[in-house]
Amino acid sequence: MHTEHDWISTPITADILRGALDLEHTAHGVLPHRLPAWARAQSTDGQLAMAEAQPSGVRLAFRTRATAVELDALPTKRVYVGAPPRPEGLYDLLVDGRPAGQASVSGGNTLTIDMTTGSAEHRPGPAGTLRFTELPDGAKDIEIWLPHNETTELVALRTDAPIEPVPDRGRKVWLHHGSSISHGSDAASPTTTWPALAASLGGVELINLGLAGSALLDPFTARTLRDTPADLISVKMGINVVNADLMRLRAFGPAVHGFLDTIREGHPTAPLLVVSPVLCPIHEDTPGPSAPDFSALGEGRLGFVAMGEPEETASGKLTLGVIRDELARIVKQRVAEDPNLYYLDGRDLYGEDDSAELPLPDQIHPDAATHRRMGERFAELAFTADGAFAGRGA
Template sequence: MTIMDDSAPWTTTPITEDLLRGALELERTEHGVLPHRLPARARAQCADGQLAVVEAQPSGVRLVFRTAATAIELDVLPTKTVYRGAQALPGDAYDLVVDGRLVDRATADGGNVLTIDMATGTRTTDSGPVATVRFTGLAAEPKDVAIWLPYREVTELVALRTDAPVEPVAPHGRRVWLHHGSSISHGSNAESSSTTWPALAAAAGGVELVNLGLGGSALLDPFTARALRDTPADLISVKLGINVVNADLMRLRAFGPAVHGFLDTIREGHPDTPLLVVSPILCPIHEDTPGPGAPVFDDGVVRFRATGDPAERAAGKLTLTVIRDELARITAQRAADDPNLHHLDGRELYGEEDFAELPLPDALHPDAATHQRIAERFTERVFGPGGPFAAP
């Protein structure tokens, strides 16, 4: 990419809600605006540092506008997350999508760095400067532009500059799909925000995505259920289970009522909206072994293992097998009075045969190719003919 000619006329456009999709709230900051995927009320009800980071990582959040610009500059202040002793992970790309097609990808140099020691839980932040992301060489004709923000970097938006005026774009009447899940829905090891499995499935299904995938934080929190309840949507899905197991958060006695309460809260705001409950994809380390999960480091490569004892299932400790059975039971029970409630076994998206071909690189998260496969399966089973989200 080339740097813009400084003599060219500039148009600076304020970054406001009508240019952003996929965020539930914008916070005004010293530098600009910070997109959040949980509202302030929810954030105030949980002091967990993990949640604070992941809800501000803008997975699925994108700037959308119409312009004839040939060049675009976006000033940002990213906060990059690195794990001490581990190799760098993907998820730092800004994807430029023009008229629905990915045409360029860039990263932001500079910004803050949050260093997490997974062995001790300690966190340190080093401050850095505002960075500029540039896209040039675009056709000088009106076009719909979307800039998908990195799913792994907290991103303060400072300024948007173009060499032609910008105007907001209406969603063209497309249905809004509101999705909640764990790090796999957040993005895990996908190449970028526009290529996570929810983003790929949304594009294939012709819907507008609001991605509330929260890495490590799909824990049936009541404040998350209220955020889902209060967010306008035409379609809703919740992918539940893996974080409850690898956090060793609750026992079977608590899990069932928590799921009922989570769904009850969503239904308060969306009584008739198609609602899909998705159980976990295959994850061999936790199929029959409870959590907690723990990282293991080997020459900078992180892998995960389950540290629980399978014998503890008798005392109510949760495994993925137990959770899948419970989610199937709960949704079948509720569906008798809720015809718009649906269930999908996550192993239909990624099961034993898939694991043999495309194993989970760190034993917990899928890679980019597996995101593509999960998206294709979800599109076929959920958005396809006869699926719960099929177009009317």
């Protein structure tokens, strides 16, 4: 199998992995996690467990003269009953920061999810091998970004020359937390999620704690943000609280204050940007919960509908409009004591005009073109002029 190269195997350890907060040793290799073990132990939610183990923003990073790289990996691929097949998870190769290839790993485990019953069936499968060859000669920085939406156990790394960790380039670390949109749902590839694009444009190192369906103001997530070293921090909150119909207005405001208080315990003066939800027409004025659109499933596509009633806001149920007003109010109240706190209306990233041009295909998640637009907009609004992160990049 490896006759054409003299392969060197290198253990996969934290010093050549970026964007993961924990590495779990499994029977097959190592599984990157985006929440630490103590935080995972405080939740029994299967959605969160799946989301945090999908390695959005996680990448192997090393310096080498190698011209060939092989990675054995064991993916877990999702199948939704009645919906069209999901695309294969993509690995993005960067050489000295520039796109240099893409590949997928075949085989792997299968998780079959029935959205009509909420059941899930896990079937084990074999690991596969990813191969990048004919890389340029000479010393270079290599990054292999793991599929943002596919749980990935890393089994073995081989190169035809020794590798070493990438030297510190002095780039700032941007720590971001958000929902499935920040996680990268329906982006084209791991380097083209909107946070990855914004980080590239801003010249910063990304730690992406976008957790699909799980940006729920959980205290353990706030403590994780508090304890993670970072120079720039953003939290995008609101849509999942509505999706899950998790709390009423009375609970939401104090929970936001507590979330921000906890982050500030570990990062007292770092720029902290609060981002409200992007436009989502089904929930602008209609509370949650969100539910699968079974008529769409009957037509072989995924979609979502809002199950609440607009008049329920009178009893404290949350809509995106209510949440934006509350977040803006909270930031305005706190900024007198916290001059490094900022607010960004999510509709500046994706608003009415964008919705007319690039509607959300399943009523909640943006497509690949919208991710690109949002990444470019965030970079412009946060990293330039008088933005929250301006002048704070590389």
